[in-house]
Amino acid sequence: MATMGRPRTFDRDVAITQAMHLFWEHGYESTSLSQLKAAIGGGISAPSFYAAFGSKEALFQEVVERYQNSHGRVTESLFDPLLPPREAIELTLRRSAKMQSEAGHPPGCLVTLGVMHTCSAQPTAVSAPLAEARARNRAGIIACIERGIAQGELPTETDTSALAAMFDSFLMGLTALARDAIPHAVMDASVTQVMAVWDALSATTGRR
Template sequence: MAQRGRPRTFDRDAAVTSAMHLFWEHGFESTSLSQLKAAMGEGISAPSFYAAFESKEALYKEALERYMAIYGNLTRSLHDTSVPPREGVFLALQRSAKMQTESGHPKGCMVALGVVGAASTGSEAVTQLLREVRSRTRAGFRACVERGIKSGELRDTTDPASLAIAFDSFFQGLSVLARDRVRHAVIEKAVTEAMGMWDAATDRATPAR
């Protein structure tokens, strides 16, 4: 008698990558089990799916970890104290804008777009995961602003929280622009304009990058 269960063609690593792209494109709530199973290869059953990943939420967590492992380093400059603070902010925005408009994967940012896709009370665990990642990015912007104030580059009257949220708001909005197919060249110019918020808080003109 033939054994039932996971098909021979099942590749768990590839399955997580496929799930990452589906969740990235459609969000947590809108990605169905049937879509996930179809992306993992013909023949995988619901029992096999749950045996491999336990739940849709657990798979989302693993897919998000995969996303962060691949793309999370785009904002590493926010937390790197060896990088000048203004440059840290600029690089995070510039690199993210480039990635979010590239081909080969869904447009936008999986974390930012997941805000809408995981808003129900039934997915609070997913919402919390996304909130933690966004909070870390926001804290990175604030850390750069605080370093700028401490070094004297920014005026000591600068409100770290407000300026950090202004940059974070622009950062989160990149996903909408990318999904609307706004060209990278246009967004890149917008990043330069956004850095004017930093320059406005200085006592001297800072060359735009």
């Protein structure tokens, strides 16, 4: 009587990273179940995939959580009240530019790429975590600007929403630059240029 082969085993932690890189490179919709099964653990069966992750959507949610707790932490300075507000924003932009240009993972930001790859057919379970992450970063930028106004670094008449939108759009725009292989040095220099807007506003208050 023939004996059944042992089910393929794999490191689940490594598998999440492998899936993250696929979703990061291709987006949720364009990453097929076949690609995921082939990449994880050197290849797993559909039953093993569903037993481990439940569904493609559930796996993506785990991937987003993994990203937020690793690469996505480049934005954490926005939420550090001990940092001067200008420094908090600048650190986020420079760290994000560096991370998005690093080797070892796809270029760009997975959260921002979710905007580029999202279509109306995607379920809320897929789009919601990405939207929440973007909203959190946007709120962090707004909080820094409000602190800058409260501390006298920025004029009281500063248009908080408009200034936040500028920094937020620049942050998301770094992804397009990274995907187009713009050198990190150029991206980093562009951060200096965009921070000059804060400095110009600050100069009107007579202090930094």
